[in-house]
Amino acid sequence: MPCDPCSGRYTVSNPPLSPAPANAGPLGRRGGLxxxxxxxxxxxxxxxxxxxxxxxxxxxGGPDEVWFVEHPPVITLGRRGETGGIIAADGIPVVxxxxxxxxxxxxxxxLVVYPMLDLSRLGLGVxxxxxxxxxxxxxxxxxxxxxxxxxxxxxxxxxxxxxxxxVGLRIRRRISYHGISLNVDMDLGAFHRIHPCGREALxxxxxxxxxxxxxxxxxxxxVEACFxxxxxxxxxx
Numbered sequence: 001m002p003c004d005p006c007s008g009r010y011t012v013s014n015p016p017l018s019p020a021p022a023n024a025g026p027l028g029r030r031g032g033l034x035x036x037x038x039x040x041x042x043x044x045x046x047x048x049x050x051x052x053x054x055x056x057x058x059x060x061g062g063p064d065e066v067w068f069v070e071h072p073p074v075i076t077l078g079r080r081g082e083t084g085g086i087i088a089a090d091g092i093p094v095v096x097x098x099x100x101x102x103x104x105x106x107x108x109x110x111l112v113v114y115p116m117l118d119l120s121r122l123g124l125g126v127x128x129x130x131x132x133x134x135x136x137x138x139x140x141x142x143x144x145x146x147x148x149x150x151x152x153x154x155x156x157x158x159x160x161x162x163x164x165x166x167v168g169l170r171i172r173r174r175i176s177y178h179g180i181s182l183n184v185d186m187d188l189g190a191f192h193r194i195h196p197c198g199r200e201a202l203x204x205x206x207x208x209x210x211x212x213x214x215x216x217x218x219x220x221x222x223v224e225a226c227f228x229x230x231x232x233x234x235x236x237x
Contacts (some may be wrong), residue, residue, distance in 0.1 A: 032063045032064055032121075032235060033063055033064045033065075033066070033228065033231050033232075033235075034063050034064075034065055034066075035065075035066050035067075035068070035224050035227075035228075036065060036066070036067045036068070037067075037068050037220065038067055038068065038069045039069070039070065040069075040070045040071070040072060040108065041069050041070075041071065042071065042072060042074075043071045043072075043074040043076060043093075043095050043097075043106060044095055046067075046069055046071065046114075047095075047097065047098075050067075050114060050116070050177045050178070051177075053065065053116060053177075054116060054172055054175050054177050057116065057175055058172065058173055058175060064115070064116065064117045064118060064121070064231070065115070065116045066113060066114070066115045066116070066224070066227055067113070067114040067115075067116075067179075068111065068112070068113060068114075068216075068220045068223075068224070069112045069113075069114060070108055070109070070110065070111065070112065070216055071106040071107065071108075071110070071112060072107070072108065073092045073093075073105070073106070073107040073108070073190060074092060074093050074094075074095055074105070074106050074107070075089055075092050075093070075094045075095070075103065075104070075105050075193070075194060076094075076095050076096075076097045076099070076103070076104055076105075076106065077094065077095070077096050077097060077102070077103050078097055078099045078100055078101035078102055078103070078104075078168050079097075079098065079099065079100060079101070080100070080101060080102050080198070085102060085103035085194055085195045085198050086103060086193065086194050086195075087192070087193050087194060087195070088193050089193060090193060092105075092190070092193065097168075097178070098170050098178075099168035099169060099170050099178035100168045100169050100170060100178070101155070101166070101167070101168035101197065102197045102198035103194050103195065103196070103197070103198060104166050104168070104181070104194070104196060104197065105190045105191050105193070105194055105196070106181060107186055107187060107190055108186060108187075109183075109184055109185040109186030109187070109206075109208075109216060110181050110182065110183050110184060110186045110216070111181070111182045111184050111216040111219050111220055111223070112179065112180075112181045112182075113133075113179045113180050113181070113182070113220075113223060113227075114177060114178060114179040115133065115176060115177075115179050115180075115227075116175060116176060116177050117129070117175070117176045118174060118175060119171065119174045119175070119176060120174045121234075121235055122231075122234045122235065123234060124234075126169070126171055129169065129176060130155060130167055130169065131150075132230070133167060133179070133180050134150055134155070134156070134157050134165070134167060134180070136223065136226050136227055136230055137157045137165045137180060137182055137223070138150075138157055139226050139230075140219065140222045140223050140226050141157070141159075141164070141207070143222060143226075144207070144210075144211045144214070144222075145211055146159060146207065146210045146211055147159070148164060148165075154197075154199075155167050155168075155197075156197070157182075159205055159210060161203060162203040162204060162205035163196065163197070163202055163203070163204050163205070164182065164183050164204070164205050164206065164207065164210075165180055165181060165182045165183065166180065166181050166196070166197060167179070167180045167181075168180075182207070182219065182223075183204060183205065183206035183207065184206060184207045184208060184214050184215065184216050184219050185206060185207065185208035185214050185215060185216070186206055188204050188205070188206060191204045207219065
């Protein structure tokens, strides 16, 4: 699985998905890869936009895309999720999603990264893709002096025993969608309304508690730069 929508943290607000706007993120197009900053978007709307984008990609081809988003408060249930994992929604919308994983929370101040990637082009299997995405987050956190790691049998990124980033994907005919959410500067109290990832005792943390200058926009710049570099290593031409 934070911020003021008028804060200017995102350079593009709800741009058309095709063709890519010239200012689609600070790095924009990168050959067969493009980045889009969508600002704050309702989860259901974003889910439909992802499905439409994947349908178009499968029908017409096109570049890999990475979307950066923040969502208004929402609890989502993945394909393994059950409503028993929700302690008390307290008016927060609950959405059943087709991503992998269990229950999680999204809200302002959390950076959500949705990569729509051709796994065949990258030469990655599903598990390898999950590991690759998680290690991008670990590299970004290391750049801020935060030592993060993976845990066996527990997808996501952890700082000690606390989870800072959650991952949940879906693959359609070798194209990925959904993605990874990084807690940057948000109200972690909302996670007390659920059992995050179906784990009752799981503690959550966020970047703003571990370093200075953490905002979704600044961290998106860092994720974008790292993502582009790692993508080019796998797709040099």
